[in-house]
Amino acid sequence: MQCSKCSGKAVIQLQHGSLCKIHFLNYFEEKVFKTIKKYKLIDRNDRICVAASGGKDSLTVLYLTKKYLEQYDLKTNLFALLIDEGIANYRKTTIKDLKTFCKEHKIKLVIASAKEEFGYTLDRAYPIINKETKKKPCNICGVWRRYLINKYARKNKATKLVTGHNLDDEAQAIIMNTFKANTSLSAHLGPVSGIEDHDLFVQRVKPLYFCAEKETRLYCLLKGFQVDFTECPYAQEGLRAKVRDMLNDFENQYKGTKQSIINSFLEVLPLIKEHQIKINSSPLNICKICQEPANQEICNTCKLKEVLKNGKKKRV
C-alpha cells in the first residue's frame, strides 16, 4: 500500500489514509506537539519530571518532551523519574534500558526505590499484605507508585509531571469508570489530570493523549528505541484487560471508536469537573503520619505500612 502523501510504502493505515515512515513520524510528532500547545501542558518556566518505566509509552513521551523543549527553544529543566517497585526478573531489565536511553539522550535520571522508602520490595511486601487484606499486587503497586512519583517529583522541584498515558489508556479508563458509575474518578481524567490545583500535588499532564497505543508502538519501532516486552509477573487479566480487548474488537470493526470515545468525553469533561468541585464537600487532606496528600486522615501508603508492621509482628 502506498502513502497518501507520497509514493513511499505505507507503514500504517489510519482512518484518514495511509502513511509512509517519514510522514507517519511527522504526523505523530505534530500530534503530540499540538496536544502540548492546545492544552498548555508545558510552560516556559516549568521544571518537568517525566514518569518513566522504560516501556514504549514512557520512552516516547520522554524523547518527544525533550524534542519539544529543544524545538521551541524552551530552557526548561527536564528529568526522568523511575520507580523501582522491587519486582525480580522484571524491573531490572527496564531500568537498564532506561539508563541507556537517558545516557544517550543526555537526560538526568532519578530512581526512587520502594525498598529504600518502605523497607520492602513489592515481592516481599505482597504476601504479607495479601494475607492481611487480600489486596492484589497491582493494588499495592498502584498505591506505592502514585505516592513515590508525586513525592519524588516534588522533592526534585518539578512543576509538571509528564506521563505516558495514551489514547487507549484513557478510553479504557472512561469506559471502566462508566461501567462502575464512578464519575468522581472520571473527573480526574483528561490531558491535564486532576480537578483542582494543590501545593502538594505536582500537576500531571499527558502529551500522548491523542496517540493510539499502536501508533506509539510503531513510533518506537521506527525510531529504533530499545523496548523490553517482558511481562510483569504480577500482570492480571482484570477488568481493564477485558475492556481493552472489547475496545480493540470495536476498533477493528468500526475505525475511530476509541477516538470518538475521547472526543465525546472531552465535550462533557468540563461539566464533570465543575460538578465534582461543587459536590466535593471534603477537600484534600494531609496525611497525619507522613504529611503527604490523602483522601482520608491517613494516606493509603501509610495504611499499607501499618499492615506490613502488624504482619511482621505476627510472623515473629
Add this chain to the structure above:
Amino acid sequence: MNILIKRETEQKQKNISFSKNTVKDLLEQLKINPETVILTRNNEVLTEDDVLNDKDSLEILNVVSGG
C-alpha cells in the same frame, strides 16, 4: 504457501500453511486482532493490504505493553 512466523515474546519460529493472500487474511487465520500487533518482514513494516509470498519470514510484534 508456507509462511514462517515468530512472535517477539517467543524464541522459536513457526511454519504456517497459508492459502490466501494478504496480511489481513493471515491475521484472520491466526485469529489475531490487527489492532493488537505490528507485522514486519525483513525489518520492513507491513500493512493489512500487503501481499504475502511463499517462504516469507514474518515477525509479529505486540502492541500492548506487558506491564
